[in-house]
Amino acid sequence: MELMAVIIRILALIPDAYRNAEKLPVALITGGAVEAVAAIFLAFFKAPGGLFEHHGKAPFYLYYGILGFVAVFGFAEATAGFWVSGDLAERRAVGKTFLWVSILPLVLVAAFGGFVFMR
Template sequence: MGNALFTLPGEAEVGDGRANSFAAEMVGASHDTTKLKRVLVAGGLREAVVALCPALFRSPAGLFLRNKGLFYSYYGVLSAVVVFGVAEAWVGLWVSHDCCRRAVGMTMLWLSVLPLFFLTGVAGSAIL
């Protein structure tokens, strides 16, 4: 069993590899503008869909049921993540028209990690 840092590109990885491939896409996008566009659009749409699924199909549980403020904040934050995902996809399309907008795209790419932490905490094992 080898370390993921020292594997050759043609070697098969053990396990699922979804988290490793997403991290590899982000690192690759920081060096290549065409990958940046693709990662922003795909990642934004992925975030929007993953946030929309628990908002529509899963009721809040645990801490969110203690009072109405937390209950409404659950849906508020999920709605904000959906809007952020759509905005991230829009930035990906906006970056594709001009290579000088790469800094804005990179900022949006690294900011997109924060909603993923929330989504993993709230809907982790059920959706991801």
């Protein structure tokens, strides 16, 4: 399955998780795993291009720094999904907050690598 199709399916899980607390851990674990794997894949197999090219070393390091942050955040999000599933009634607010914040890393992964996979 293409990366963009996977990201669209994960983005569809987010509103369902807000309405139904039982789907919250699934959305956190799935979203975090896809974010982390996609960021690691992009870091190893896609060189920086566009704005990150021909402007010195700072944008080059920024590209890999952003991907590293997204990978760490993805692992933290998946871990939070397992943690939230332990006591859903008490930890639902933390899970929802984590899920809301996770939209930005998903968009970053899609922006950095999504259009490459559509060719």
